[in-house]
Amino acid sequence: MPCGQIPVLGEQFSHVANQHPCFSGEANMNHGRIHLPVSPVCNIQCRFCKRTFNKTEQRPGVTAKILKSETAVSLVERALELYPEITVAGIAGPGDTLASPHALETFTLIHQKLPNLINCLSTNGLLLERYADDIAAAGVQTLTVTVNAVDPVILDKICSRVILDGVVHEGVEGAAILIGAQKQGIRKAADLGLLIKINIVLIPTINGSHIGEIARTVKDLGAGIVNIIPLIPQHEFADFSPPDCFELALAREEAEKSLPVFRHCQHCRADACGIPGKGDMTIADLLPEELQTAEYKKMEQTFSHG
Template identity: 60%
Template sequence: MGALENIHKENTDFSHLAKIHPCLGGEAHATFGRIHLPVSPTCNIQCKFCKRDCNSDEERPGVANGILAPEDAVETVRKALELCPQITVVGIAGPGDTLATPYALETFRLVNEAYPNLVKCLSTNGLLLARYAQDLYDAGVRTVTVTVNAVESDILSQINSSVVLDGQVYCGKEAAVKLIAAQLEGIRLASKLGMVVKVNSVLIPGINEDHIGLIAKTVKEAGASLYNIIPLIPQHKLSHIPAPTCEQLNQARETAETQLEVFRHCKHCRADACGIPGQLDLSYKLYGTLKRLETFSHG
């Protein structure tokens, strides 16, 4: 049975997905591909290290060549499969938060109807994950990545500036408390529904480097199956903090592994990545004609 035919399993589990999802397992990372559909333009939180943009130059999260309309997603996936038949995963990872607007959920519904055998994967800050977890599951999403940079408000308030929830803006520790509670509830509910949950943390020297063990323990208890620790890219309001050294990154990963399995192959992918990670990226061929947003939001 071929890889794509074997993906669609009602009782999908982590061990199976790790073999065919390049962002869940090392075995799959160099073998299978993914396409990111950049349908989510805005965000509902502001992280101090995050600077979203539309360009074709930077290789990092929060960046795409432009914004794709949900109604164009199915045709885009078709073209992507022609360019890279090894694609097994359709992901949405921004460039804003995927649940801050309805476009990601709308896109998954369309893509799942056309390509039920492809894995559907969502990345989110988790603020609205509990609210939309059932809808995501019904739309075929089976893997979710939640970025959790701290599980204590004193630490998170040094990383996150604000949260916008139901039209209300929260700042400082109040924002941190709301975000942490929402993330953990979202992880619990997504896991309970049967989705595989991976947690990402940005390692920020001097802020959360000694907090990684507690994050790992806390998200595991909430239902996460995998942990991915990625180094800070110094920019925006944290441009003065140097990226962690290899020693700091390895130490954090070793600490986390006492609690939870750690993924060590992350490539800091763009929100419009296409192809097999670490190999030739096909995003320009796929998205080269997308229009740049004239009023791209950094809110």
């Protein structure tokens, strides 16, 4: 399948996929998205993940502000005035979107006010099965799930802990809980009719030879496309080497034996806004000065790894 195309998943998906810059290479250059950083906490800890506040780093897990749901909706309306090419409202953190209620609250409001926008939710999948019906009811049409391994022994090397219903699970046990939840959640979301993309962080020395198995597994669960994300060395993996071009190409080839591969990922921030293939601003550039209040400072205090 040529680069940039997506699988033929039926007429109900064609409109969505062709206008989503994170699902289609062509849309990546012509359609915009806004990421709304309303989800402050996370329920797992990946060894490569370092979430923070700043206005400079271009990577996931970074935002300038945490927003309330109502403010996020107002910013979408303002962004549409500046970027009429925006077709997608996405929430990708900076924590997990299902670890707090803010993402679903935000999507519900957006769906009510701006029903023509494509709502896109990103999650680690731990609570996906639990909230799948709520996700669909909130008007979410596209879903991204990060699946870095389907073998608990491998995932244990990538994810140090899983927090489920207040209980901390570590080691292979925690990894197995996360994998099981991801599988059940992806299957349920697919049954509900969501278009599903799987993100895989490529760490050559850990899951480099495992990519094909991940792709085969998620295809059988109902996923439609895969995105291989090169490791950004940081946190516990600060001394790891990122994949080189050959390793990335090999991983994509392995995944593409099962599913189409999206090849235009920009390592977007949790507050990115604009057309990915043509450059970004952040929601901080859209936020009126009068909204920089102590309320946001209070919300930022909850920004943690759970």
